[in-house]
Amino acid sequence: MLHITLGPINQLDPETCPMGRSYNGWREGMSEEQIYNINRGRWVLGERADRERYVLFSAGGQVRLAVEISAIRASNGRDERDDDGRRTLQGTVLTCGHPVHDTHVGHNSPVTGNRNPISYFDSPLDSRTCGCGCGEPVPVRRDFLAGHDQRAIHERIAKVGSVTDFLVWFDKTWAEAR
Numbered sequence: 001m002l003h004i005t006l007g008p009i010n011q012l013d014p015e016t017c018p019m020g021r022s023y024n025g026w027r028e029g030m031s032e033e034q035i036y037n038i039n040r041g042r043w044v045l046g047e048r049a050d051r052e053r054y055v056l057f058s059a060g061g062q063v064r065l066a067v068e069i070s071a072i073r074a075s076n077g078r079d080e081r082d083d084d085g086r087r088t089l090q091g092t093v094l095t096c097g098h099p100v101h102d103t104h105v106g107h108n109s110p111v112t113g114n115r116n117p118i119s120y121f122d123s124p125l126d127s128r129t130c131g132c133g134c135g136e137p138v139p140v141r142r143d144f145l146a147g148h149d150q151r152a153i154h155e156r157i158a159k160v161g162s163v164t165d166f167l168v169w170f171d172k173t174w175a176e177a178r
């Protein structure tokens with residue numbers, strides 16, 4: 001899991017910051033959305049970050065925010081990285097009920113004493129298994145092993161009959177359910 005340690009509020013010049021920010025960092029009372037919006041960039045992130053599914057942001061010794069990563073790109077969201085090589089996280093702010101949020105947010109930081117704001121730690125919450133139910137682990141940011149989504153669909157079609165049988169059954173069931 002990726003872990004980023006935030007410092008106190010730091011003034012920035014919105015004219016020169018590619019994200020247009022006037023500050024970054026953390027102070028007491030910031031909402032999780034605020035923390036995300038001003039601190040998701042611009043970081044020096046190596047290739048290891050591309051294999052991570054979640055990122056935690058800590059400040060003051062506690063985890064303040066957990067995000068599921070969807071992409072790591074330039075601060076304009078389109079290019080691969082900014083001119084100076086820095087990158088910006090895109091993702092979903094996790095809320096109560098998500099195991100990564102509930103395990104970490106509001107609890108002690110899993111990484112302390114590291115001078116570099118960017119760090120990584122091993123978490124059992126990183127390991128996920130294929131959505132077809134086969135029990136095999138899947139690569140980061142994937143829901144199925146290759147081909148297992150197709151197999152799962154076709155197993156269900158076969159339970160109904162032919163593809164035509166399935167379509168008839170599906171359209172009828174769908175119409176009745178709405």
Ligand SMILES: [Zn+2]
Nearest residue numbers: 130132134148
């Ligand atoms: Zn599978």
